[in-house]
Structures are given as C-alpha cells and as structure tokens.
Amino acid sequence: MVTITNLVYLLSAILFILGLKKLGSPKTARRGNSLAMLAMLLAVAVTLFDQKILDFSYIIVGLLIGSAIGVIIAKKIQMTEMPQMVALFNGLGGGASTLVASSEYFHGAAPEVSVLATIGLSIFIGTLTFTGSLIAFAKLQGIMKGAPITFAGQRFFNAVLVLGSIALGALFCMDPSNVTMVMGILALAAILGITSTIPIGGADMPVVISLLNSYSGLAAAATGFVISNNILIIAGALVGASGLILTNIMCVAMNRSLANVLFGAVGSDGGAAAGADGEKKTVTRYTAEDAVVMLDNAQSVIIIPGYGLAVAQAQHVLREMSELLESRGLNVRYAIHPVAGRMPGHMNVLLAEANVPYEKLVEMETINDDFQNTDVVMVIGANDVINPVARTKKDSALFGMPILNADQARSVMIVKRSLSVGFAGEDNPLFYDDKTMMLFGDAKKMVTDIVQVLKG
Amino acid sequence: MMGIVLVSIYIFVLTVFIGFEVITKVPPLLHTPLMSGSNAISGITLVGALLSTGVGNNQLAVILGVVAVVFATINVVGGFLVTDRMLEMFKNKDSK
Numbered sequence: 273m274v275t276i277t278n279l280v281y282l283l284s285a286i287l288f289i290l291g292l293k294k295l296g297s298p299k300t301a302r303r304g305n306s307l308a309m310l311a312m313l314l315a316v317a318v319t320l321f322d323q324k325i326l327d328f329s330y331i332i333v334g335l336l337i338g339s340a341i342g343v344i345i346a347k348k349i350q351m352t353e354m355p356q357m358v359a360l361f362n363g364l365g366g367g368a369s370t371l372v373a374s375s376e377y378f379h380g381a382a383p384e385v386s387v388l389a390t391i392g393l394s395i396f397i398g399t400l401t402f403t404g405s406l407i408a409f410a411k412l413q414g415i416m417k418g419a420p421i422t423f424a425g426q427r428f429f430n431a432v433l434v435l436g437s438i439a440l441g442a443l444f445c446m447d448p449s450n451v452t453m454v455m456g457i458l459a460l461a462a463i464l465g466i467t468s469t470i471p472i473g474g475a476d477m478p479v480v481i482s483l484l485n486s487y488s489g490l491a492a493a494a495t496g497f498v499i500s501n502n503i504l505i506i507a508g509a510l511v512g513a514s515g516l517i518l519t520n521i522m523c524v525a526m527n528r529s530l531a532n533v534l535f536g537a538v539g540s541d542g543g544a545a546a547g548a549d550g551e552k553k554t555v556t557r558y559t560a561e562d563a564v565v566m567l568d569n570a571q572s573v574i575i576i577p578g579y580g581l582a583v584a585q586a587q588h589v590l591r592e593m594s595e596l597l598e599s600r601g602l603n604v605r606y607a608i609h610p611v612a613g614r615m616p617g618h619m620n621v622l623l624a625e626a627n628v629p630y631e632k633l634v635e636m637e638t639i640n641d642d643f644q645n646t647d648v649v650m651v652i653g654a655n656d657v658i659n660p661v662a663r664t665k666k667d668s669a670l671f672g673m674p675i676l677n678a679d680q681a682r683s684v685m686i687v688k689r690s691l692s693v694g695f696a697g698e699d700n701p702l703f704y705d706d707k708t709m710m711l712f713g714d715a716k717k718m719v720t721d722i723v724q725v726l727k728g
Numbered sequence: 729m730m731g732i733v734l735v736s737i738y739i740f741v742l743t744v745f746i747g748f749e750v751i752t753k754v755p756p757l758l759h760t761p762l763m764s765g766s767n768a769i770s771g772i773t774l775v776g777a778l779l780s781t782g783v784g785n786n787q788l789a790v791i792l793g794v795v796a797v798v799f800a801t802i803n804v805v806g807g808f809l810v811t812d813r814m815l816e817m818f819k820n821k822d823s824k
Contacts, residue, residue, distance in 0.1 A: 288769060289746060289750060291765075292747075292750050292751060292754075292762075292765075292766070292769075293750050293753075295754050295758055295761065295762050295765060296750075296753045296754045296755070296758070297755075297758075298757060298758060298815075298818045298820070299820075301758055301761060301815045301818065302812065302815040302816065302818075304765075305761070305765050305808065305811045305812055305815055306812070308765060308768070308769055308808065309768075309808045309812075311769075312768070312769070312771070312772065312774075312804055312808070315772065315775050316774060316775060316778065319775045319778050319779065320778065322778075322779060322782070324779065324782065324783050325778070325779065325782030325783065326782060326783065327781075327782055328782065330781050330782075330790060330793070330794045330797075331778055331781050331782055331794075331797060333794065334777075334781060334793075334794045334795075334796075334797030334798045334801065335797060335801050337798050337801075338797060338798040338799070338800065338801020338802045338804075338805065339801055339805045341798075341801075341802045341806070342801060342802040342803070342804070342805030342806035342807075342809065343805060343806070343809060345802070345806045345810070346805070346806045346807075346809035346810040346813065347809070347813075349810060351814070354760060354764065354810075354814075357764075357806075357810065358763055358764055358767055361764075361767050361768075361771075361802070361803045361806060361807055362767060362770075364771075364799040364800070364802050364803045365767065365770045365771055365773060365799070365800065365803045367796075367799050368771070368773040368774070368776075368777055368796040368797075368799040368800040368803065369773050369776075371777070371780075371792045371793070371795055371796035371799065372773055372776040372777050372780050372792075372793070372796045374792050375777075375780035375781075375788075375789040375790075375792040375793045375796065376776075376780060376789075378786050378788045378789040378792065379780070379783065379785065379786055379789045380786070386733040387733075390733070481763070482763070485763055485766065485767060485770075488767065488770040489766070489769075489770045491770075491773070492770045492771075492772050492773045493740055495773050495776050496736070496740075496776070497733065497736050497740075498776075499776050499779060500732050500733075500736065501775060501776060501779075502736070502739055503772060503775060504772050504773065504775060504776055505736055505739050505740050505743070506739060506743045507769050507770065507772035508740075508770060508772065508773075509739075509740050509741075509743035509744045509747060510743060510746070510747040510750075510751075510766065510769060511747075511766045511767070511769050511770040512744065512747070513743075513744045513745075513746075513747025513748050513751060514747055514751045514762065514763075514766040515763075515766070517748065517751050517752060518759060518762070518763060521756070521759075608756070608757075610756055613760075615759075615760055615763065616756070616759035616760060616762075616763060617756055617757065617758060617759025617760035617761070617762070617763070618760050620756070620757045620758070620759075620760065620818075621760045621761070621814055621817070624814070624817040624818045624819070625817050627817075627819070629819060629820050629821040630757060630818050630819065630820055631820055631821060633757060635755070635756050635757070
C-alpha cells in the first residue's frame, strides 16, 4: 500500500508540474488549473486510504467546513479584492503547516534530531507566514492603515527574534520533551510575522504578497520534511519557487531591492498634496468634449490603466469607450505596467473581468517603443508608472524604475482627481507638459462623460 | 534516518529548479491566476493534516489536526475555484 500511495503521489507531482506549465498561456491556463485540481484530489484521496487513519469522523467534519467556507469565499470575492484573499489564503496555508507540525510533535513518536529540527523549522515558517499574512490582509482590506508602522530598533528587534528562534530550536532538539521551547518558537515567529510586515507600505504590498506566497510553499515543504512526505515537499517547493520569482519581478519593476522593500518603510497612504517647491506651475482644465475632439483626430490610442481605475470601478465603462473608439476605426490597446494594481498581474484580471480581450493587454517591454508612433495616450488613475522623473532625477525615490513611455506620444490625456503625488511622493512633470490634457475628476464619471459625447 | 532527510533535501532542491524553469515562462498577463493557483497548491499541507487528524492517539494532536484540515481545505478549495473563475474571464477576440 505504501508503494501504491507513493506512486500516486508521484503522479500527482507530475500533474502539478504540468498544470503550472499550462498556466503559461491564456489558451491552456484553465486546463492547467484543472490538472492541478486533479493532482490535489489524487493526493488527498490516496492519503485517505492510509492504514494509519483510524477515525474518519473528524476528517469529514473538517473537510466539509473547509470546503463550504472555501466555496463561499471563491464565489463572493470581488476581483478588486483578490490581493487580500490571496493574503488570507497564504496565512491559512502557513497556519495549517504549523498545526500539522505541532500535531506531529504531540503524537510524540520519539523522533530523531533531524525530524525535531524540521518540526521547529516548520512551526517557525508556518507561524511567520500566518501572522504576516494576517497583517497584509488587514492592510489591504483597510482594517489597518496602509502607511508603514515603524519603531526604533525595529530591524535589531527582528534580528533578535530570528536568532532567539534558532537558539530555542537548538535547545528543543536537545530536549524534545520540553514543550516550552515549541511554544517559544511559536511566539517568537508570531511576533516576527507582525513586526516584519507592519513597516511595509501600501504600495509595496505586491512584493509582500508574493513573498508570503513563497513562504506558504516553503512552510508546506518543511511540513513534508517533518512527516517524510514527498508530495508535500514537491508541491511546497514549486510554490516556494513561484513566489520567489514573482517577488523578484515585482522588485525589478519598482527598481527596489528586496531588502529595501522589507526594511525601507517607503510610502504613505498616498494622495498627499503635491510638493510645494515654490515655483508656480499651471495646468489647463479640459472637458470630456475636448477629449473627444482630440480622439476624433487620432488613429491610435494607448490606454494606461492604474489602480485608480479599479478603485473607481471604471473598467466596464472604459471597455465600452474603447469599443466605441474601435468602431470609429481607431487602434486601441492597453499598456500594462508590471506593478499596476495591488498584486502581480492584477490589472489584467480586472480588465479581463470587464471583457477586454487579452490580446489588447500589452506588457511594458512590448509596447514601450510604440508610444512615439501613437497619437493619444490616455492615462487613467496611474501616476508613478508614467513619471519621467524616473529617468532623470537621481535623488528621486522613483529614479531607475522602468516606466511606460507615455511622454513620447504625440499627445497625452490624464484622467485624475487632482494634481496629488503618487505613492512615491514625487511630483509628475508630465502633468504640466504642453502636450498634456488634464481631465480632472473621478475616473468612472469622466470616462462615462466621454462615452456620452462619443455616442451623442 | 538521516538518509531519508537527505533524500528529501535532494527532492526539494531539484523541484525548486523545475519550479524556476516552469514558472519563469508564465507571462505577466497570468501572474494573478498563477499566484492564486500556486496558493491553492500550497494547501497540499491538507495531506499532512489528514494524517495528523486520523491517527488519533492523542486528543490535542487530533484537535490541532482538525483545525489544520479546515484551514488547508479553505486554502485548496477556495484557491482552485477562484483561479478557475478568473481564468474563465480571460478571453480572446474570437471567443467573445
């Protein structure tokens, strides 16, 4: 039976890998997800045949409760709320790993030092993921403020927590009967999860979710070491790798090192007034009618959506606008910056939900050379990702960040509530450029007005 | 016993490499579904939770196990379903 179980686990591992591979193209992605589901189903089913399992009553209760909650969340969640949902699920995965490792400990099968060490590690990573994810969830959900929370000696304090956990782990390996050590690791990891997540600002959340995603995988893998289960190790390692890659992509897109994101405490809640640097700059207010006149004379339009678009729930009316423009013979595309939205790839999902065909969603590297041949760029609810300061101003927080070359287009339209700065706190010279048309107002209202004029 | 842990480390490291190879090829377009899908995969801890719960020779261990089953099942079921819901929305021009 053990052989059969392990062979099924191997099959399950292969299906997980093939599933992730199929996620590489929008055409096959849904099938890929189904393969991963099948892999999970196989792994769970064969585990239930394990002869060590004596009592199924609790298992069935647990599975039913968990499935019911999972189904409800998956059906009810809004696409704008995906980041906090993923954060919450990461936390649950981490929590489950801690619980399994603790449970193994209390089964007390006189384990070897190597197993004890993995129990400690699993509890540490799992708990860290659990509390860290809950903080990330609270920040994204708006229960906590997005601004960084810092205190004196924070980094030193965190370092002490890590070292303390290692010391407790070593003591635990020497004296496995001492429950205090396990509780100590648990407590230190729980505090570390909180103190290492609170200094991270709202704009850096995509990095944190990716990193916690990686942790949740590592926690599962660590639990696999505890119970010598290969499918946990393999699936956990895959997720750990995936989270690390996404973390790296997000860091590169923001031109920040991971250390800077984790310890830099950069950012605010956003929306602060533009820096009063003395010189008086003027912008001209334009209306929806002006915008339509300009669009009438254009042949190509690139839309740059930012998170402000999603906040205003303007995706659907924006799709209506681009269809109207297309029916007039314009070439309309969307330029998606890697950090648009609140998690990697978030903007693509929001636009897909609004029925924008995915061929129209173009990545930054692909579209950046096309701006110079484009008549109109329409920026909606984005700011830092088009700020030319990133190319020139060396002392700016934005300097070096890859941006969309909106300023190279023949004319630029910016829909925005005010002249306020973005997350990076940097004024945007493009607002004051002669070829820029500022359309002040709520994104949804402004785009709706444009649609009305186009129809009228 | 060290032998088993060593084999586990081999499997872990080699799988990380496979993970890097496979996942680097996923385009930014699909990064959110990738994340929620891989998130569901990390709910594989469910397998461990089932064993912890079912073996049942220690009351506390069983309680911890049941809570783990609930957590991991939410993670698995919710994660896969929401990923499917998202991927269903990704359509190209022809399928509109």
